[in-house]
Amino acid sequence: MSGDHADATIAQRVRRLETLLEDKGVLSGARLDEIIDASLSGASPANGARVVARAWTDPEFKARLLADGTAAVRELGFMEGSYQRLRVVENTEATHNVIVCTLCSCYPLRLLGPSPSWYKSEAYRSRVVREPRAVLGEFGLDLPAGTEITVWDSSAETRYMVLPRRPDGTDGLTEEQLAALVTRNALIGTAAV
């Protein structure tokens, strides 16, 4: 089922479906192109990183972000018009949060962009709710034995994002420099900053 041949076959079938839908007057190619462009524009982990950097530098914003994630990120122009709710979960010295969707692949697309392949894999989805410490170890994140881990399994219309801990020795950095430190994995909870 894999390889270039299968890929060429499915690409042809997708094209054929597009033609069929256009011929039937269901969906024009131009409209489809518009929708593809719109869905990709502006969705990037840089958004989530910007939210985190703001929370690290503005305690009042951080309080609003943890109380009502959706409203707080709208202040920065994200998730406008989205029917989904954002819940931001904060990592501390004693607690660590990690996000998954065991049933499908729910993910905070607007703030993190399209998800990495591993997030959608059966291996990650099956294991992180059962043995999060071992899974985080595979990502190179070895937490102290006493750290309390919470796995957020997105099963409805809330999307979760992790607020990682601000690293030591970053007092002099600007918000922009701080945002540059925040990786996609840190926003999912499979890495620290």
Add this chain to the structure above:
Amino acid sequence: MPDRFPPGTPVRTFRHDPPHHTRLPRYARGKRGVVVEPEGHAELADVSAQGRGDAPVEQVYAVRFAARDLWGEGDHHVVLDLWESYLEADEEDAADER
């Protein structure tokens, strides 16, 4: 109308194995947890997935489960987003040691 399950309420998930789409994973069926918070109302996915227009709108709750209650071992917690009809009050909880 106040929510049926305020934060901190001990709940138990239904055991039912429905013959259709559902958003209550198998690993969390018939399990005891504690409500974290209400998330807002949404159409019940089980009915909406059948293409029906009459899906009831219910409160969805974030519910926290101890790994020990889910798997018999482990020291972490798992939080799921669960529709109200997946849950019932866990009356026995108060008497139990956790």
Add this chain to the structure above:
Amino acid sequence: MARINDVGGFEGFGAIDTGDDPEPFHADWEARVVGLFNALRAQGIFNTNEFRDAIESMPPAEYLAASYYERWFRAVCTLLERKGVIEPGELDA
């Protein structure tokens, strides 16, 4: 009955390929399938829950053999047939 998508706690899927994988799509058709899903959903032809249901209802062996976006494409086709937008077999004609 249990469905193949419901994998939480399931053993045997092995180690996680933790590569950073920065490209959202690995082929142009994948982006077009996501576009089809978004467009058809926006038109009210199906909703997200019906779409998830269509993916989960794949026979387990086929679900596991299919790539992520292949599942999406199959679900879109299933729903378009179910809703009478395309005829069964029309895509193969």
